[in-house]
Amino acid sequence: MNYEAIVLAAGQGKRMNAGMNKQFIKLGGEPLIVRTLKVFEGDERCTGIVLVVNPAERSRIEQLLERYCIRKVAAFANGGEERQHSVYNGLQALKGGEIVLIHDGARPFVRVRHLHELADAAVQYGAAVPAVRVKDTIKKADGLFVEQTIDRSSLWAVQTPQAFRLSLIMEAHEEAKKAGCLGTDDASLVERLGKPVKILEGDYRNIKLTTPEDLLFAEAILASRIAE
Numbered sequence: 374m375n376y377e378a379i380v381l382a383a384g385q386g387k388r389m390n391a392g393m394n395k396q397f398i399k400l401g402g403e404p405l406i407v408r409t410l411k412v413f414e415g416d417e418r419c420t421g422i423v424l425v426v427n428p429a430e431r432s433r434i435e436q437l438l439e440r441y442c443i444r445k446v447a448a449f450a451n452g453g454e455e456r457q458h459s460v461y462n463g464l465q466a467l468k469g470g471e472i473v474l475i476h477d478g479a480r481p482f483v484r485v486r487h488l489h490e491l492a493d494a495a496v497q498y499g500a501a502v503p504a505v506r507v508k509d510t511i512k513k514a515d516g517l518f519v520e521q522t523i524d525r526s527s528l529w530a531v532q533t534p535q536a537f538r539l540s541l542i543m544e545a546h547e548e549a550k551k552a553g554c555l556g557t558d559d560a561s562l563v564e565r566l567g568k569p570v571k572i573l574e575g576d577y578r579n580i581k582l583t584t585p586e587d588l589l590f591a592e593a594i595l596a597s598r599i600a601e
């Protein structure tokens with residue numbers, strides 16, 4: 374199934390502490406956002422990308438698109454205060470296809486195979502997310518004292534891209550806006566409507582570059598890809 378993509382690049386990267394938006398950090402010589410966009414650029418099922426950016430960074434990003442021959446960015450949208458607001462703005466800029474994939478610009482290692490599986494699952498279920506099983510022992514705490522050890526057998530760490538029927542995710546965002554509800558991902562807004570969200574087992578290497586040590590993992594993943 375073909376799809377449109379929304380790629381989010383309008384954060385500040387505070388936790389990365391790089392003194393700039395982490396989207397511009399170079400990984401193996403190429404900016405992070407370029408690596409992410411190249412995955413969608415190379416997927417024949419992606420019909421266009423809405424790129425959500427901080428307006429102050431737009432011309433710098435446009436220069437990168439030119440330099441790295443990224444042609445699928447069909448529209449820009451302005452970032453909002455929170456990730457959810459950025460997605461909302463991105464949704465308004467879509468052309469109106471059936472399926473949309475919403476992706477963090479900070480996850481450059483997603484595989485085209487997964488994009489296809491997610492788009493197809495969104496046709497079938499309405500909403501589909503990639504996720505990996507939680508490997509750590511998770512404890513709930515009160516301050517720094519353990520209250521409870523959570524049974525991890527039903528816990529998943531959820532990633533992006535998250536795939537949706539456009540009508541469903543539009544409704545989910547409108548309803549969340551009305552209710553003043555903020556979620557850390559888009560699927561949670563569908564969940565609050567009581568609609569199903571399908572999990573597809575993802576890839577532990579589809580990391581989001583969030584804190585400085587993630588750069589070490591990213592370089593290692595990149596090296597393993599080059600060796601493939």
Ligand SMILES: Nc1ccn([C@@H]2O[C@H](COP(=O)(O)OP(=O)(O)OP(=O)(O)O)[C@@H](O)[C@H]2O)c(=O)n1
Pocket residue numbers: 381382383384385386387388389395396425452453454455456457459477478479480581582583
């Ligand atoms: N208001 C926001 C916040 C986040 N994002 C994007 O959403 C993705 C995931 O967010 P996160 O990792 O939290 O990125 P930042 O917000 O940049 O990081 P931090 O929270 O550390 O500042 C990133 O690609 C980021 O650019 C966005 O477009 N608009």
Ligand SMILES: C[C@](O)(CO)[C@H](O)COP(=O)(O)O
Pocket residue numbers: 456477531532533557558559581583
């Ligand atoms: C959407 C997300 O990438 C799913 O893992 C994540 O929730 C983004 O925000 P976070 O604040 O870094 O959790």
